[in-house]
Amino acid sequence: MTAPPPTATVGVLGGGQLGRMLALAGAPLGIRCIGVEPAADPPMAVAAEVLRAPYDDPAALAELARRCDVVTIEVEHVPVDALAWLAERLVVRPSPQVVAVTQDRWLEKQAFVRLGIATAPFARPDEQTSGFETGSIVKRRLGGFDGRGQVRLERAASPRALAAAVTELGGGCVVEGVVPFERELSLVAARAADGAVACYPLVENRHRDGILRETLAPAPGAGAAATLSASAVEMVTTFMADLDHVGVLALELFEVNGRLLANEVAPRVHNSGHWTIEGATTSQFEQHLRAVAGLPLGAAAPRGPAAMVNVIGTEPEPGAVLAVAGAHLHRYGKAPRPDRKLGHVTVVAADERERDARLDELRALVGVSAST
Numbered sequence: 001m002t003a004p005p006p007t008a009t010v011g012v013l014g015g016g017q018l019g020r021m022l023a024l025a026g027a028p029l030g031i032r033c034i035g036v037e038p039a040a041d042p043p044m045a046v047a048a049e050v051l052r053a054p055y056d057d058p059a060a061l062a063e064l065a066r067r068c069d070v071v072t073i074e075v076e077h078v079p080v081d082a083l084a085w086l087a088e089r090l091v092v093r094p095s096p097q098v099v100a101v102t103q104d105r106w107l108e109k110q111a112f113v114r115l116g117i118a119t120a121p122f123a124r125p126d127e128q129t130s131g132f133e134t135g136s137i138v139k140r141r142l143g144g145f146d147g148r149g150q151v152r153l154e155r156a157a158s159p160r161a162l163a164a165a166v167t168e169l170g171g172g173c174v175v176e177g178v179v180p181f182e183r184e185l186s187l188v189a190a191r192a193a194d195g196a197v198a199c200y201p202l203v204e205n206r207h208r209d210g211i212l213r214e215t216l217a218p219a220p221g222a223g224a225a226a227t228l229s230a231s232a233v234e235m236v237t238t239f240m241a242d243l244d245h246v247g248v249l250a251l252e253l254f255e256v257n258g259r260l261l262a263n264e265v266a267p268r269v270h271n272s273g274h275w276t277i278e279g280a281t282t283s284q285f286e287q288h289l290r291a292v293a294g295l296p297l298g299a300a301a302p303r304g305p306a307a308m309v310n311v312i313g314t315e316p317e318p319g320a321v322l323a324v325a326g327a328h329l330h331r332y333g334k335a336p337r338p339d340r341k342l343g344h345v346t347v348v349a350a351d352e353r354e355r356d357a358r359l360d361e362l363r364a365l366v367g368v369s370a371s372t
């Protein structure tokens with residue numbers, strides 16, 4: 001008898017819901033994931049072994065190096081040194097360099113500028129004599145998420161106000177001009193080690209209080225979106241190729257006056273790609289595992305108009321959500337807390353009208369959270 005093809009073991013720094021969905025997607029392929037997560041009750045633990053340790057714990061990293069074929073991340077705020085240590089011993093995707101650039105807003109913006117990728121006006125806080133005319137957002141270079149680590153200032157804020165915001169955020173900031181965008185979009189894409197690229201359709205994201213609430217896939221407004229789409233694909237492809245990124249990557253965008261401005265990049269599976277679990281031929285989670293494990297990428301085509309609604313703060317009655325035609329509920333097993341992402345619901349429909357009707361039903365059930 002011939003031996004079965006080998007099973008890839010993928011180490012994952014992080015053990016949150018993204019790690020959980022990676023592990024769930026890996027199971028049918030025979031890919032096993034091992035997470036590393038210091039926080040209590042890691043959502044990933046339902047589907048994978050999770051080493052309970054800090055991301056740079058020497059023993060945990062040594063265990064990953066010993067047991068895994070490749071290491072990836074599900075959160076970009078991991079110590080780059082830990083990834084560099086691993087990269088000397090096994091394949092790390094994304095590379096420490098990609099993580100170093102994308103976890104630091106300043107370096108990321110420098111990369112946008114260098115690559116000719118249009119982005120919001122920005123400056124170092126001390127470069128500014130006064131804030132931007134449209135208003136300013138002071139953001140921490142490192143560690144922010146879901147709108148945390150940011151302070152919004154009125155138009156033409158004084159140097160004192162800027163300095164106070166930086167102090168409030170603990171230093172290490174970048175100032176951006178407020179973009180008067182029409183809407184927010186994102187492009188989730190994957191790149192394989194041989195340079196092959198697969199892009200999901202451009203999607204529309206609706207945020208409230210800096211937190212993603214809903215994604216519509218593909219982004220409504222097909223005509224306009226075709227040129228926007230091409231521009232987003234160009235940006236993401238350029239960025240991934242330049243940094244030799246391997247795996248899934250998400251580019252968050254603002255649409256303003258029919259143009260796209262890059263907001264930020266996440267070198268990992270992304271909340272705005274959750275609709276792909278039921279809404280695309282290959283989910284972003286399977287796609288990421290395929291890419292990092294050196295397997296061929298899958299098709300990224302949508303199955304139909306889809307939407308995703310985040311469950312934030314409090315959970316709806318599962319039965320009520322599942323009573324909505326075409327709805328799929330994904331719960332993360334997390335304790336409820338205001339503004340915490342606890343799960344999401346996806347829906348795929350035959351046409352946009354049906355999708356929108358189902359989305360309305362879902363909004364009534366989950367769109368209203370304790371945070372508002």
Ligand SMILES: Nc1ncnc2c1ncn2[C@@H]1O[C@H](COP(=O)(O)OP(=O)(O)O)[C@@H](O)[C@H]1O
Pocket residue numbers: 120137144145146147148176177178179180181184207210211252263264
């Ligand atoms: N320059 C900007 N102009 C207008 N809105 C912005 C700007 N930067 C961020 N925002 C708003 O805040 C949200 C969160 O900011 P973002 O930079 O994406 O940080 P996070 O890492 O928290 O997602 C964005 O999705 C957008 O709604």
Ligand SMILES: [Mg+2]
Pocket residue numbers: 252264
């Ligand atoms: Mg963002």
